[in-house]
Amino acid sequence: MWVSRCTTYSHKDQTTLSKDKMSPQRCSVILLLLTTHSVYCSKPRLEIIPADGKINLGGSQYFLCKANFETTLKWLISDDEEISDEEDRYKVETIDETTQSLTVTASKVEDDYIIKCQAAESSSQEATYVEVKISIIQKPKFVEDVETRKEFTAQTTAQLPCAVEGIPRPEVTWFRNGVAVTKQPGRLSVGKDGTLTIDKIQLSDAGMYFCQALISDRKETDYKNVSVTVNAAPVVHFQNPLLNVTSKSNASFTCLVTGHPQPQITWKKGEEPVTLDGQKYILSSNRLELSITEVETSDEGEYTCHAMNSFGEHNTTLSLQVINPPKSVGAGLIAGIVLLIILGTLLAVDLNCYRTRQRGFFMYFTTNVLGKPAPRVKLEETDIKKETTSHVVNISGIDA
Incomplete structure (x- = not known):
C-alpha cells in the first residue's frame, strides 16, 4: 500500500x-x-x-x-x-x-x-x-552613516558615534590603528549606543579608528572607518637647555616640537635671526636641528627655537658656552725633559764614581777619549805621615 x-x-x-x-x-x-x-x-x-x-x-x-x-x-x-x-x-x-x-x-x-x-x-x-x-x-546594520573624517581640538571632549542595529543586538567594539581601544574611566568610554567618548583628547589620540558591530553566534560583522585628526598649538623644548662646547669643535642642537598642523620653525641668536650660510650655520631639512661648525667664542649666547601654527605659537631658549682648552705640552718638549732628567742622573752617578776613584762613564770618557791621566786622591796630612814611617822587618835573622 x-x-x-x-x-x-x-x-x-x-x-x-x-x-x-x-x-x-x-x-x-x-x-x-x-x-x-x-x-x-x-x-x-x-x-x-x-x-x-x-x-x-x-x-x-x-x-x-x-x-x-x-x-x-x-x-x-x-x-x-x-x-x-x-x-x-x-x-x-x-x-x-x-x-x-x-x-x-x-x-x-x-x-x-x-x-x-x-x-x-x-x-x-x-x-x-x-x-x-x-x-x-537581522544582520548588523549601521543606522547612520559614520563620518569618515573627524577633527578635534586638543583638550576638548571628542565623541565618535556608532549607532548600529541588529537582532540580537550587535556587540560594538572600537579599534585604533588595528588595536582594540581599552576603556579608561574618566578618559575613554563606550556608551550603550556605541558612541566612543574621549575626554581631553590629545595629539597621541589621533589615528585611524573603526567601529565593529558583531553578532558572535552567527559570526556576522560589519564595520566603519573614521580618521581622527587632533589640532593643537605647538610645544617646543630642548633636551638639554645648557650646552658646553670646546672651541674649534662642531656643535648641534635639536628643537623638539609637537603640534598640528605642522608648525613653522625659526631660529634666533639673541634677538637676531640666525644667518644660515650653509657653511658656518647649517639647518636640517625639517628645520629642527641647527649645526655650528668650528665653534668660536663669538658663537656663545642664547639660541631660541620658535614654532608657530594656526592654533598658537611657542618658543624655548638654549644657552651655548664655548670652552677654550688649556695649551697642551708638546711631545718633543716632554721627551727633552725626560732626556735631561736621565742625563742628569747619569752625571751625578759618574761624578760620585770619579770622586771615589771608582771607574764610571765619566772617568772612562776622560781617560780613554780625552787622554787625561786618572785622577789621584789627595790624602790628608796625617795619612801622609803614616805612610812615610818605615818599618824594617828582619827576615834574615840578623839585626839591622
Whole structure:
C-alpha cells in the first residue's frame, strides 16, 4: 500500500511541477522531496522543510510540511490557532494530499514563536505534530552613516558615534590603528549606543579608528572607518637647555616640537635671526636641528627655537658656552725633559764614581777619549805621615 501511495505521489508531484509556475526556492524544496521520497515510504513520517526557522527582518521563508501518507494537513501557531492567509505575514498553499506549504514574511520585529504542522489520517485518529521555531533575525546594520573624517581640538571632549542595529543586538567594539581601544574611566568610554567618548583628547589620540558591530553566534560583522585628526598649538623644548662646547669643535642642537598642523620653525641668536650660510650655520631639512661648525667664542649666547601654527605659537631658549682648552705640552718638549732628567742622573752617578776613584762613564770618557791621566786622591796630612814611617822587618835573622 505504501509503495502504491509513493508512486501515486511521485506522479502527481511531477504533474504539478510541470503545470504550476513555482519559484526556484519552491522547486528546489520539492525536488529535494522527490529525490528522497523513497526513503520515507517505509513508515509514516511527517516533517517540516527546512527545519531552521531563522528569517531575516524584511525577508521571507518558504516552508513545506510533508507527510508520506494521505492525511489532512494544517498549519498552527503557538496557541494551536490555525494559520490562514495574512498579508505581509502568512501565505498557505496546498501542494497535494500529502504536502502543504507556508510562506512566512518577517515584516516586523517579533519575539520567537512556534509554528506547527498537524496531520491526521482520519477524524478518529490522534493528530500528529511537527514544529519549527520562528526567529526574526537581522544582520548588523549601521543606522547612520559614520563620518569618515573627524577633527578635534586638543583638550576638548571628542565623541565618535556608532549607532548600529541588529537582532540580537550587535556587540560594538572600537579599534585604533588595528588595536582594540581599552576603556579608561574618566578618559575613554563606550556608551550603550556605541558612541566612543574621549575626554581631553590629545595629539597621541589621533589615528585611524573603526567601529565593529558583531553578532558572535552567527559570526556576522560589519564595520566603519573614521580618521581622527587632533589640532593643537605647538610645544617646543630642548633636551638639554645648557650646552658646553670646546672651541674649534662642531656643535648641534635639536628643537623638539609637537603640534598640528605642522608648525613653522625659526631660529634666533639673541634677538637676531640666525644667518644660515650653509657653511658656518647649517639647518636640517625639517628645520629642527641647527649645526655650528668650528665653534668660536663669538658663537656663545642664547639660541631660541620658535614654532608657530594656526592654533598658537611657542618658543624655548638654549644657552651655548664655548670652552677654550688649556695649551697642551708638546711631545718633543716632554721627551727633552725626560732626556735631561736621565742625563742628569747619569752625571751625578759618574761624578760620585770619579770622586771615589771608582771607574764610571765619566772617568772612562776622560781617560780613554780625552787622554787625561786618572785622577789621584789627595790624602790628608796625617795619612801622609803614616805612610812615610818605615818599618824594617828582619827576615834574615840578623839585626839591622
